[in-house]
Amino acid sequence: MEGNAITTRRIWMFVFLGLALVGAGFYVNQLINGLQVTGMNNLVSWGLYIITFAFLVGLSAGGLIISSSAYIFKVEELKKVAPIGIVVAVACIIGAAFMILVDIGRPERVLNILFSSTFTSPIKWDFFVIGTYLIIGLYECWIFFGNKWKLESEERREAIFAKAAIISLPIALLVHSITAWIFGLQAGRPFWNNGLMAPIFISSAVVSGLGLLLLISFLGRKLNIPGLDKENVETLAKILIGFIFLDLFLFFCELFTLAYTGGTAPAEAVALIMTGKFAPLLWFEIIVGMILPLVILFNKSARKSSALVGLSGLLVMLAVFLKRINIILPGFLIQNIHNAPGTSTGRFVQSTGLFFEAGETPFKTVASYMPTAHELIITVGGLSLVAFIILFGVGLIMKMDSPAKAAKKEANNKVLSSEVA
Amino acid sequence: MTKQLAMLIDKDRCIGCWTCAVVCKMENNVALGNWWLRILSNGDANYVDSAAVGIDGLPELVYQPTACMHCANASCVKACPTGATYKNADGITVQDYKKCIGCRTCMAACPYNVRTFNWAEPMQVPSYDNGDHVGDARVPSRPKGVVEKCTFCQEKTAVGELPACVTQCPVEARVFGDINDPNSDVSRAVRDRAAKPLLEELGTKPNVYYAPQRRKLNTIAPEGRGYNGR
Numbered sequence: 145m146e147g148n149a150i151t152t153r154r155i156w157m158f159v160f161l162g163l164a165l166v167g168a169g170f171y172v173n174q175l176i177n178g179l180q181v182t183g184m185n186n187l188v189s190w191g192l193y194i195i196t197f198a199f200l201v202g203l204s205a206g207g208l209i210i211s212s213s214a215y216i217f218k219v220e221e222l223k224k225v226a227p228i229g230i231v232v233a234v235a236c237i238i239g240a241a242f243m244i245l246v247d248i249g250r251p252e253r254v255l256n257i258l259f260s261s262t263f264t265s266p267i268k269w270d271f272f273v274i275g276t277y278l279i280i281g282l283y284e285c286w287i288f289f290g291n292k293w294k295l296e297s298e299e300r301r302e303a304i305f306a307k308a309a310i311i312s313l314p315i316a317l318l319v320h321s322i323t324a325w326i327f328g329l330q331a332g333r334p335f336w337n338n339g340l341m342a343p344i345f346i347s348s349a350v351v352s353g354l355g356l357l358l359l360i361s362f363l364g365r366k367l368n369i370p371g372l373d374k375e376n377v378e379t380l381a382k383i384l385i386g387f388i389f390l391d392l393f394l395f396f397c398e399l400f401t402l403a404y405t406g407g408t409a410p411a412e413a414v415a416l417i418m419t420g421k422f423a424p425l426l427w428f429e430i431i432v433g434m435i436l437p438l439v440i441l442f443n444k445s446a447r448k449s450s451a452l453v454g455l456s457g458l459l460v461m462l463a464v465f466l467k468r469i470n471i472i473l474p475g476f477l478i479q480n481i482h483n484a485p486g487t488s489t490g491r492f493v494q495s496t497g498l499f500f501e502a503g504e505t506p507f508k509t510v511a512s513y514m515p516t517a518h519e520l521i522i523t524v525g526g527l528s529l530v531a532f533i534i535l536f537g538v539g540l541i542m543k544m545d546s547p548a549k550a551a552k553k554e555a556n557n558k559v560l561s562s563e564v565a
Numbered sequence: 566m567t568k569q570l571a572m573l574i575d576k577d578r579c580i581g582c583w584t585c586a587v588v589c590k591m592e593n594n595v596a597l598g599n600w601w602l603r604i605l606s607n608g609d610a611n612y613v614d615s616a617a618v619g620i621d622g623l624p625e626l627v628y629q630p631t632a633c634m635h636c637a638n639a640s641c642v643k644a645c646p647t648g649a650t651y652k653n654a655d656g657i658t659v660q661d662y663k664k665c666i667g668c669r670t671c672m673a674a675c676p677y678n679v680r681t682f683n684w685a686e687p688m689q690v691p692s693y694d695n696g697d698h699v700g701d702a703r704v705p706s707r708p709k710g711v712v713e714k715c716t717f718c719q720e721k722t723a724v725g726e727l728p729a730c731v732t733q734c735p736v737e738a739r740v741f742g743d744i745n746d747p748n749s750d751v752s753r754a755v756r757d758r759a760a761k762p763l764l765e766e767l768g769t770k771p772n773v774y775y776a777p778q779r780r781k782l783n784t785i786a787p788e789g790r791g792y793n794g795r
Binding site: 244480 | 607664667681
């Protein structure tokens with residue numbers, strides 16, 4: 145049975161690697177032709193790539209925040225979640241870096257961020273913090289999977305990990321705050337510019353991260369991934385309930401504050417996502433993505449079913465993704481200056497030779513954005529890369545000898561060698 | 566006091582002919598699909614089917630040429646992670662096409678939507694590949710994947726010439742100069758006409774001022790007495 149599951153894991157690894165390579169191929173095409181292959185334009189200058197970036201940064205939190213907190217606040221049961229939490233964190237942050245890389249127009253110049261002397265840009269802070277986050281994540285991976293630590297006692301390893309956790313927890317919180325500030329500090333975008341952005345990003349990050357752990361626990365149920373056994377999953381589910389409530393509360397606070405006065409640009413944006421174009425996303429997010437998982441997780445018998453728990457994990461992840469769309473796109477759609485004829489889109493439409501063709505002008509008063517197939521494929525490639533790294537990491541975790549076992553082995557070896565002597 | 570180049574646009578004089586926009590596009594070799602300067606008119610998104618109404622309730626079109634405001638406290642300069650956008654000694658918000666990584670944070674930060682991005686390799690008709698510029702040969706060409714915008718014609722203003730949109734305006738609706746010099750034309754005009762920049766409340770301290778149209782209160786035409794009773 146277990147052997148079967150391992151083969152399945154391998155097959156999926158190949159599938160995801162293939163998808164990631166397809167995405168890479170399309171990315172090469174984007175490098176050659178420029179970002180015209182995407183649906184973005186001068187009015188909506190960030191699209192699916194940045195939405196996915198924000199989503200992946202969020203996903204990487206859940207496991208790391210939970211497992212680091214477990215070590216810092218000494219919650220014994222949850223300490224075992226740490227290896228899978230770290231693997232998810234590292235995989236997602238690599239995916240997030242990839243999404244940033246595909247989004248920028250001249251990726252070969254990305255190191256200009258390092259060498260510039262200005263420090264006011266949230267993107268720059270994000271670059272440094274994500275770099276630090278990745279390094280700490282890899283260091284913690286090394287503690288778990290490195291050969292050097294195999295023979296150390298469990299106490300010593302835990303002590304070292306606890307020390308790393310003291311750094312990684314604030315860095316994890318900082319990564320989300322700064323990602324939120326990329327949007328929240330823009331005074332020019334009234335819908336983004338509010339103080340609740342960072343708390344909302346952190347709360348929904350934990351929600352989606354926990355959702356991913358629950359999903360992994362269901363998909364890998366036959367592998368018995370350490371840390372994701374029945375009791376731990378139930379604890380994680382309970383934490384998830386709390387964070388869903390926190391997330392809904394913060395989201396409500398934001399929308400209510402922006403909408404209450406009425407007549408302002410943020411209120412217009414709230415109307416857009418409550419009843420306008422984005423309403424289907426919002427209501428799907430709240431009803432199917434938040435309330436349905438709550439119903440499942442509150443039900444004691446449902447909470448025991450790994451399939452239902454995995455399903456609620458998937459649903460909250462979907463909800464957080466839709467939420468990222470609902471935060472980022474309305475910020476662009478509500479403009480400070482919306483007089484006719486609007487803004488030039490930057491996208492040249494080949495003329496058919498007729499005068500006054502509908503839709504053939506480079507100007508647009510109402511911003512609109514729809515991702516192209518090309519953009520979707522690159523994004524799917526990025527997500528597949530994440531899935532591939534997670535599956536690879538799961539393999540490492542499975543191979544990871546429990547320290548007690550290793551100690552026993554060593555003791556046995558010593559006994560054997562002394563007997564031989 | 567440091568120099569701060571600024572512009573005043575007289576909405577009373579502007580006739581909405583788009584000459585400045587076209588001249589800007591030519592002089593700076595702006596690619597197809599992108600416009601650094603656009604002429605907005607009153608009325609809103611529904612302007613096709615809603616009449617533009619002036620201050621006295623009668624139909625009246627007012628034009629507002631809109632390009633980079635060269636804000637003294639520019640949100641794009643703060644947002645740029647590489648220092649590709651910065652304020653130079655003349656107070657111009659400069660875009661360095663060699664440093665720009667094309668992350669488009671400045672576009673998200675700009676409250677006026679005046680920044681444009683080269684989504685593809687810039688294309689001009691006729692093409693200027695053989696160094697045969699229709700516009701100003703001093704303007705550097707831009708590769709794909711960088712952000713660009715109005716530069717107050719920095720190549721011209723650096724050597725004391727006026728920006729193309731100022732010299733080519735057929736109705737002399739634009740005044741250009743150093744706003745920090747109280748005796749310059751632009752300072753006088755701003756004081757004279759009580760000109761205000763756009764979205765002043767955001768605190769970006771823009772340096773393009775708009776002089777409002779002078780109030781011309783027309784009496785409503787009595788029945789059968791011709792246009793406005795005259």
